[in-house]
Amino acid sequence: MSQSYTPLRSVLYAPGVNARALEKACSLPIDCLILDLEDAVAPEAKSEARDTVVKALTTGDCGYRKRVVRVNGLETQWGAGDIAAVARSGVDAVLLPKVESAEAVLEALEALDAAGAPAELPLWVMAETPRGILSIDQIAGAHPRLEVIVMGTSDLAKEMRVLHTPGREGLLTSLGLCVLAARAHGLEILDGVHLDLQDDNGFQVACEQGRNMGFDGKTLIHPRQIEMANRLFGVSDESLMQAQKIVTAWQQSSAEGKGVCVVDGRLVENLHVEEAKRVIAMQSAINGRD
Incomplete structure (x- = not known):
């Protein structure tokens, strides 16, 4: 990432x-x-x-x-x-x-x-x-x-x-x-x-x-x-799992040429993906320290 x-x-x-x-x-x-x-x-x-x-x-x-x-x-x-x-x-x-x-x-x-x-x-x-x-x-x-x-x-x-x-x-x-x-x-x-x-x-x-x-x-x-x-101020397990689901679903939709996707019944757009990537990057940085 x-x-x-x-x-x-x-x-x-x-x-x-x-x-x-x-x-x-x-x-x-x-x-x-x-x-x-x-x-x-x-x-x-x-x-x-x-x-x-x-x-x-x-x-x-x-x-x-x-x-x-x-x-x-x-x-x-x-x-x-x-x-x-x-x-x-x-x-x-x-x-x-x-x-x-x-x-x-x-x-x-x-x-x-x-x-x-x-x-x-x-x-x-x-x-x-x-x-x-x-x-x-x-x-x-x-x-x-x-x-x-x-x-x-x-x-x-x-x-x-x-x-x-x-x-x-x-x-x-x-x-x-x-x-x-x-x-x-x-x-x-x-x-x-x-x-x-x-x-x-x-x-x-x-x-x-x-x-x-x-x-x-x-x-x-x-x-x-x-x-x-x-x-x-860190990342909860629930937030991390949700972020990973969003990024995975988005990648699959993008491969199919779609501009949006649905995760757990909620519409996901690019802005949600950017936030999900931020959450994953933050947890990765925290893991490196811990």
């Missing part, structure tokens, strides 16, 4: 200042690790965290796991130094916080290029302010090197003055707009974190809601959340 897929079911934040946590994270069954230089690091520890992250990137091995650094914003006193430090570190992507305009995307890419980053190094952006949400279409289409939108639901809830409710009613419009922008521009998109580590039921509800809204995975704050994120 020609279609490829890179799973982002589970994306764990780890404080950049904690070298042991960064090392341990590279043995966890996550799809991606975000080494955080921003919110998880106190101002007086920023320089230490930067050095720790660069050392982890240049000397450690995370196997198949993507390693992404969340830098401080360029408007802060640490942002330019963060970008200069990680540009040639071997990082898989750089995550820019609190993005509110397409210009911010271009400015970050210019800074990476000036620091000697690989020409193809991807940029990820966080959607976590009202202005960022209102500008998300322009942000998502700002540059081909933009790869992923990451929801910052904690900051967004604070800025919007909405409550953290089980159904996230106050955030649904923002979440939906960002999914639309991601799909319109061919990007991946990650749902925000769930802060209550004792609330397994609430975390499950949030994962199911995010999956049903179209998110590709969940950002996490603790290893205990990994298994559920991998399972709920």
Whole structure:
């Protein structure tokens, strides 16, 4: 199958200042690790965290796991130094916080290029302010090197003055707009974190809601959340079997010169086949990791 897929079911934040946590994270069954230089690091520890992250990137091995650094914003006193430090570190992507305009995307890419980053190094952006949400279409289409939108639901809830409710009613419009922008521009998109580590039921509800809204995975704050994120944003046995049936039936119909076919009483067209192929490719990628 020609279609490829890179799973982002589970994306764990780890404080950049904690070298042991960064090392341990590279043995966890996550799809991606975000080494955080921003919110998880106190101002007086920023320089230490930067050095720790660069050392982890240049000397450690995370196997198949993507390693992404969340830098401080360029408007802060640490942002330019963060970008200069990680540009040639071997990082898989750089995550820019609190993005509110397409210009911010271009400015970050210019800074990476000036620091000697690989020409193809991807940029990820966080959607976590009202202005960022209102500008998300322009942000998502700002540059081909933009790869992923990451929801910052904690900051967004604070800025919007909405409550953290089980159904996230106050955030649904923002979440939906960002999914639309991601799909319109061919990007991946990650749902925000769930802060209550004792609330397994609430975390499950949030994962199911995010999956049903179209998110590709969940950002996490603790290893205990990994298994559920991998399972709920992965491929169920039932979904895989159905996808395989659709592709097989379509191939048979195409060989007979037909443009449609029927699977389990339901009409199947090319759009259903493309989604089925995506599901199969995702499971194949997951199998390669497991």
